[in-house]
Amino acid sequence: MITILNDNFSQLNDFLHEKSFSKIFILVDENTHEYCLPVLLGNMETDLGFEILEIEAGEEMKNIQTANQLWEILTEMKADRKALVINLGGGVITDMGGFVSSTYKRGIQFINIPTTLLSMCDASIGGKTGIDLMHYKNMVGTFAFPEQIFIYPKFLETLPFKELRSGFAEMLKHGLIADKAHWNQLIQIPKLDVEAVAPHIQTSMDIKQEVVEKDFHESNIRKTLNFGHTIGHAVESLCLQQGNPILHGEAVAMGMIAESHLAYLEKLISKEDSRMIIENIQRYYPYLDISDFKDDDITALLLNDKKNVDSKINFSLLSGVGSCTYDHQCSQKNILESLHFYRKLNDA
Ligand SMILES: NC(=O)c1ccc[n+]([C@@H]2O[C@H](COP(=O)([O-])OP(=O)(O)OC[C@H]3O[C@@H](n4cnc5c(N)ncnc54)[C@H](O)[C@@H]3O)[C@@H](O)[C@H]2O)c1
Numbered sequence: 001m002i003t004i005l006n007d008n009f010s011q012l013n014d015f016l017h018e019k020s021f022s023k024i025f026i027l028v029d030e031n032t033h034e035y036c037l038p039v040l041l042g043n044m045e046t047d048l049g050f051e052i053l054e055i056e057a058g059e060e061m062k063n064i065q066t067a068n069q070l071w072e073i074l075t076e077m078k079a080d081r082k083a084l085v086i087n088l089g090g091g092v093i094t095d096m097g098g099f100v101s102s103t104y105k106r107g108i109q110f111i112n113i114p115t116t117l118l119s120m121c122d123a124s125i126g127g128k129t130g131i132d133l134m135h136y137k138n139m140v141g142t143f144a145f146p147e148q149i150f151i152y153p154k155f156l157e158t159l160p161f162k163e164l165r166s167g168f169a170e171m172l173k174h175g176l177i178a179d180k181a182h183w184n185q186l187i188q189i190p191k192l193d194v195e196a197v198a199p200h201i202q203t204s205m206d207i208k209q210e211v212v213e214k215d216f217h218e219s220n221i222r223k224t225l226n227f228g229h230t231i232g233h234a235v236e237s238l239c240l241q242q243g244n245p246i247l248h249g250e251a252v253a254m255g256m257i258a259e260s261h262l263a264y265l266e267k268l269i270s271k272e273d274s275r276m277i278i279e280n281i282q283r284y285y286p287y288l289d290i291s292d293f294k295d296d297d298i299t300a301l302l303l304n305d306k307k308n309v310d311s312k313i314n315f316s317l318l319s320g321v322g323s324c325t326y327d328h329q330c331s332q333k334n335i336l337e338s339l340h341f342y343r344k345l346n347d348a
C-alpha cells in the first residue's frame with residue numbers, strides 16, 4: 001500500500017501503533033542521514049526503541065559486503081523476527097534494505113520511505129530487492145513486498161538536480177511503455193525542477209503499481225518495466241566496473257534511446273516515432289560517452305541479462321508511444337546498429 005504522508009507523518013505513526021514491532025532499525029545513507037532523518041525523527045511518535053544503520057551513499061555500496069555488514073549488525077543488535085526495518089533513502093537503500101530484511105532470519109518486515117524521485121516513482125514500489133554481483137546489476141535479490149510505502153514529496157527539496165533528472169528517466173519510461181498522455185505531459189516540461197515534476201509523480205507511481213499488480217514475479221508484462229534497461233544496465237555495469245559509475249537513470253535514458261532506434265530497426269515503431277522519442281530524451285540528458293566500450297564488451301553483458309532464456313537476448317521494446325512488447329529477440333546486426341547509432345549521435 002502506498003500512502004502520501006501528511007506533514008505530521010500521522011499515517012506512519014498510526015501504522016507503528018497498530019502493529020506490534022519489537023524494535024525499529026532505520027537504514028540511511030550519509031545524505032539521507034543528513035537531510036531526511038531529522039524530518040523523520042522530528043515527526044515519528046513511537047514508544048519503540050530504534051537504531052540508525054548508516055551506509056555510504058552510492059551504487060558501489062549495493063553489494064554483498066554491505067549486506068553482510070548489515071546482517072551482522074542486526075544480529076549483534078539482537079534484531080528479532082518482529083523487528084521493523086525502515087528504508088529511508090533512494091533506490092540503493094530500498095533495494096539493499098529490502099534485500100537484507102527479506103533474507104535476515106528468513107525475512108523480517110520492512111517499509112520504504114523513498115527520498116529520491118527515482119525511488120518514489122519506481123524503486124520503492126513493486127518488491128524487487130537486490131544487490132549487484134561483481135559489476136552485474138541486481139544479480140542477487142528477492143521479490144519481497146514492503147509492508148507499506150510512505151511518500152513524502154518534500155524530501156525532494158534537497159535532492160541534487162542530477163538525481164532528479166535520473167529519476168525523471170524512469171517516469172519517461174512509464175509514459176513510453178504504458179501511457180502516452182503521461183509521456184506527452186512530461187515532455188512539455190521545459191526545465192526540470194521539483195515544482196514541474198511533482199504533479200506527475202502520482203501518475204508515474206500508479207503506472208508502476210498497476211504493472212506489478214498484474215505480474216509480480218515478472219513472468220510477462222512486468223518485463224515492459226525493463227524497457228531501456230537491457231542496453232542501459234550493460235552500460236551502467238561497464239561504468240561500474242571501470243570505477244566510474246553513472247546514475248541509473250542516466251543509463252536508462254541512454255538505453256531508451258538505443259532501444260527506441262532498435263525498435264525502429266526491428267519494424268516495431270515508425271521512424272518518425274523513434275526520432276520523436278529520441279529527440280525528446282536528448283532534450284533532458286547530455287550525451288553519454290560510450291566510446292571506451294567495445295561492442296563485444298556490451299554484447300557480453302547483454303548475454304547475461306536476467307530476461308534471457310536459452311542464451312537468447314530478450315528485449316522489451318516499444319510497439320508505439322505508450323505500448324511495449326517483451327521477449328523480443330533482435331538480429332545481432334540490429335543490436336550492433338543501435339549501438340553504432342547511439343555513438344553517432346555525438347557527431348550530430
Ligand atoms: N527495485 C526496483 O524496482 C528499482 C527500480 C529502479 C531503480 N532501482 C535501483 O535504484 C538505484 C538508484 O536509485 P536512486 O537513483 O534513488 O539512487 P540512490 O539511492 O543512490 O540515491 C541517489 C543519491 O541521492 C542521495 N539522496 C537521496 N535522497 C536524498 C534527498 N532527499 N536529499 C538529498 N540527497 C538525497 C543519496 O544519498 C544518493 O547520493 C539503482 O541501484 C537501481 O538499480 C531499483
Ligand SMILES: O=C(O)C(=O)C[C@@H](O)[C@H](O)[C@H](O)COP(=O)(O)O
Binds near residue numbers: 138222225229
Ligand atoms: O520493477 C521492475 O520490474 C523494473 O524493471 C524497474 C526497473 O526500473 C528497475 O531498474 C529494476 O531494478 C530492474 O530490474 P532487473 O530485474 O532488470 O534488475
Ligand SMILES: [Zn+2]
Binds near residue numbers: 122170229248252
Ligand atoms: Zn530502472
